[in-house]
Each structure stands twice: as C-alpha cells, then as structure tokens.
Amino acid sequence: MAVRSAGTSGVVYRGIPDKTWREVPLPTSFEVRNLLSKVGGGLDIGLRGGSELWRARLGSSVFTGYQNGTIYCTGGLEPDLQFIYLRIDEKVRGRKGPGPASR
Numbered sequence: 001m002a003v004r005s006a007g008t009s010g011v012v013y014r015g016i017p018d019k020t021w022r023e024v025p026l027p028t029s030f031e032v033r034n035l036l037s038k039v040g041g042g043l044d045i046g047l048r049g050g051s052e053l054w055r056a057r058l059g060s061s062v063f064t065g066y067q068n069g070t071i072y073c074t075g076g077l078e079p080d081l082q083f084i085y086l087r088i089d090e091k092v093r094g095r096k097g098p099g100p101a102s103r
Helices: 026-038 081-096
Strands: 002-005 012-015 019-021 052-058 061-066 071-073
Touching (some): 026 061
Antiparallel strands (some): 002 012, 052 061, 061 071
C-alpha cells in the first residue's frame, strides 16, 4: 500500500494507488463493469467524455472503461480494493494470457 501525506498537516493515511489496464477487449471491459456492480459499485449514467464506455464508483474509487480498451481506477481507501484489482487482473489476463504488469 502507498503511504500518502495530507500536505503539511502531518496526517498520514494508507491507500491503494491508481491502476491502469490496457488492451482490454470490450467484452472483458463490460465483464469488469459487471464485477464492480456485483461488489457494490454504483454505475454512473452520465459519462464525461466521448471515449468513455462506462464509469463505476466504489466508495471514493472511480473506475472508468474507455473505447480504446483501457480501464483506469483512481485508487482509494476501500478495504477490498486490492482484492478487486486482483480479480480484474485475472479477467484481463484470462483473455490475453500473461503479460507485462500494468502500472
């Protein structure tokens, strides 16, 4: 886990860093969206850019799926976020085979 500091206040908290998955086939991207929905993620109806396919929020973390096959998560403090990252890794690798680690 990353350690982040809240400026000069001296407050330190632990969080899960952001993560990006690339070259994700679109059907797999929607499987990831469905996984997030099953674990309590809320799906956003309004998208912010023309290249977004979907957006899901899980606590303070935001996951976004893009038309170019990228999935990005902002990171956050949710206790199960690291486990969710692993589940997404499994889905993505299951379609492409093992590859270089993404961020």
